[in-house]
Amino acid sequence: MILAIKQITITFLLVAFTSQVFSNNLFKDPPTKKSKPNIIVIMADDLGYADVGFNGCTDIPTPNIDRIAKNGVVCTNGYTTYSVCGPSRAGFITGRYQQRFGFERNPQYRPHDPNMGLPKSEATLAETLKKVNYTSGIIGKWHLGADISNHPLNRGFDFFFGHLGGGHNYFPESLNIQDSYSAENENQSYKTWILKNHTPIQTKKYLTDEFSDEAVSFIENSQKKPFFLYLSYNAPHTPLQASEKYLKRFPNLQGKRKTYAAMVSAVDDGVGMVLDQLEKLNLDENTLVFFLSDNGGPETKNGSNNGPLRGMKSSVYEGGFRVPYAVQWKGNIQPGIYHEPVSSLDIYATIAALSKAPIKKKKPLDGTNLIPFLNATQKGKPHENIYLRKFDGKFHTIRNNNLKLVINGKTSKKELYNLKDDIGETKNIANKHPKDVERLSQLSQEWDSHLIDPIFLGLIHTKEWQKKLQRKNKKN
Ligand code: CA
Numbered sequence: 506m507i508l509a510i511k512q513i514t515i516t517f518l519l520v521a522f523t524s525q526v527f528s529n530n531l532f533k534d535p536p537t538k539k540s541k542p543n544i545i546v547i548m549a550d551d552l553g554y555a556d557v558g559f560n561g562c563t564d565i566p567t568p569n570i571d572r573i574a575k576n577g578v579v580c581t582n583g584y585t586t587y588s589v590c591g592p593s594r595a596g597f598i599t600g601r602y603q604q605r606f607g608f609e610r611n612p613q614y615r616p617h618d619p620n621m622g623l624p625k626s627e628a629t630l631a632e633t634l635k636k637v638n639y640t641s642g643i644i645g646k647w648h649l650g651a652d653i654s655n656h657p658l659n660r661g662f663d664f665f666f667g668h669l670g671g672g673h674n675y676f677p678e679s680l681n682i683q684d685s686y687s688a689e690n691e692n693q694s695y696k697t698w699i700l701k702n703h704t705p706i707q708t709k710k711y712l713t714d715e716f717s718d719e720a721v722s723f724i725e726n727s728q729k730k731p732f733f734l735y736l737s738y739n740a741p742h743t744p745l746q747a748s749e750k751y752l753k754r755f756p757n758l759q760g761k762r763k764t765y766a767a768m769v770s771a772v773d774d775g776v777g778m779v780l781d782q783l784e785k786l787n788l789d790e791n792t793l794v795f796f797l798s799d800n801g802g803p804e805t806k807n808g809s810n811n812g813p814l815r816g817m818k819s820s821v822y823e824g825g826f827r828v829p830y831a832v833q834w835k836g837n838i839q840p841g842i843y844h845e846p847v848s849s850l851d852i853y854a855t856i857a858a859l860s861k862a863p864i865k866k867k868k869p870l871d872g873t874n875l876i877p878f879l880n881a882t883q884k885g886k887p888h889e890n891i892y893l894r895k896f897d898g899k900f901h902t903i904r905n906n907n908l909k910l911v912i913n914g915k916t917s918k919k920e921l922y923n924l925k926d927d928i929g930e931t932k933n934i935a936n937k938h939p940k941d942v943e944r945l946s947q948l949s950q951e952w953d954s955h956l957i958d959p960i961f962l963g964l965i966h967t968k969e970w971q972k973k974l975q976r977k978n979k980k981n
Contacts, residue, residue, distance in 0.1 A: 541731040543792040550742035553802025555812025569777030576833035582846040583830020600853025600870040604956040610963025614694040616686040622650015631661030645737035670694030675712040675746040711748040717775030741768035761808030798828040815930040845886040910945035
C-alpha cells in the first residue's frame with residue numbers, strides 16, 4: 506500500500522513536472538557552435554532514487570538539483586553499471602562495462618598495490634578528452650585505486666581535490682592521518698587529509714562545502730579551454746555526519762533520516778553554487794551538466810529512500826542500480842522527461858561524440874550519445890538491453906524493453922518482471938512467459954561471454970574471509 510502511494514505520488518509529480526517544463530520552450534536546434542562543450546558530472550554517493558525533488562521527494566527539498574531537471578531532462582530509467590560504488594564508477598569513467606576488464610568489486614584500500622584499481626589498459630574519460638584539448642578536474646571521491654599509479658593526475662586529470670578511498674569523514678577534526686599512502690585499510694582511509702593534487706592539506710570546513718567551493722574555483726580557473734569537471738561528492742555515503750547549518754533545516758525529521766537529509770541538502774547547496782557559477786560566467790549554454798547517484802540508496806544504513814523500487818544498494822533489483830538521473834544543456838536539449846533506459850555509460854559516449862574525441866577501436870564504448878535521443882532527432886532508444894552481473898553473488902540481470910530477468914546462479918532460479926506494470930518487481934511472471942525467459946537468458950549469456958573474472962579481491966575479502974578459505978582448503 507505504501508509502495509502504491511509512493512508510486513502514484515511520483516507519477517503525479519512527474520506529470521506535473523512535464524507539463525511545467527514543456528511550457529518553458531527553451532529548445533533550440535542542436536548546437537552549431539564551433540567550440541567544444543564543457544561537461545560537468547555531479548555524482549552523489551548512495552543517494553536514493555526518491556530522494557530528489559524531481560523524483561517526488563517531499564521531506565528533503567532539493568531546489569538546486571531540481572534546477573538541472575527543470576533546465577533539462579529527467580531520465581526516469583537511469584541506470585548505473587553496478588550497485589556499489591567502485592565498479593559503478595569504473596564503468597562511468599571508462600564508458601565500458603567494468604566487468605569487461607575485471608573491476609567487479611569494491612577495491613580494498615591498498616596504496617602500494619598498482620593492480621588494486623582501474624587497469625591501465627582502459628582509458629578514463631579524462632585521458633580521452635585530453636586528446637581533444639580538454640582540462641579535467643575531479644573533486645571528491647576517487648575510489649578507483651589508491652596506488653600512486655592510479656592517482657587521478659596519472660589517469661588523465663589535471664586537477665584533483667579529494668580522497669582516494671571509498672568514503673570519508675566530513676569534519677576537519679576527524680581527519681588525522683596526514684599521508685594518504687600511510688593509511689593501511691579502508692577504515693583508516695576515511696581519516697586521511699584531503700589531497701590537493703599530490704599535496705595533503707588540512708581542510709577547514711565541512712567536507713561537502715569544501716568540495717563545492719573547489720568546484721566553483723575550478724570552473725573559474727578552467728573556463729578558457731573546454732573542461733570536464735567530475736564533482737564526485739562522497740555524500741550522502743556514511744558516516745552520517747552533518748553540520749548544524751544543514752541539520753537545522755530539518756527540525757521535523759529524526760534519526761538517520763535527519764542527518765541524511767542534512768547531507769543531501771549540503772550537496773544541493775553545492776549544486777546551486779555550480780549552476781550559479783555557470784550562469785555568472787555565461788557558460789551555461791556551452792556546458793552539459795549531468796546529475797546522478799553512483800548506485801541506489803542503502804536505505805537501512807543511511808536513511809535513504811528508493812521510493813517504489815525494490816531492493817537497495819548492492820541489490821540486482823531496481824533499487825540497487827536505478828538512480829536519480831538528470832541532464833541539462835541549456836539551449837541545446839529539449840526540456841522534458843525521458844522514459845527509455847539510459848546508462849551512466851552514456852555520459853562518456855555523449856561527450857566523446859560532441860567533442861569528437863578519438864576512441865580506441867579495441868576498446869569500444871558501451872554507451873550511446875544521448876543528445877539525439879533526448880531531442881527526438883533520432884528514433885529508437887539508446888539501449889536494447891541494460892545488463893548487470895555480480896560475480897561474487899552469482900547474479901545476472903538483464904532489462905530488455907520492459908522485461909527484466911533476474912538469474913540467481915546459486916539456486917538457478919529465474920525471475921521475470923514487467924517493469925511497466927510492476928516497477929516494484931513484486932510479481933514474478935517467469936512461469937507464464939518461458940519463451941521470454943529463454944530469450945533474455947540467452948542475451949545475458951551472450952553478454953557474459955565477453956566478460957572476464959574479477960582481477961582483484963574486494964572489500965568483502967576480509968581477514969575473516971581469508972581464514973575461512975584457509976580452513977576450507979585444509980579440509981580438502
Ligand atoms: Ca556509492
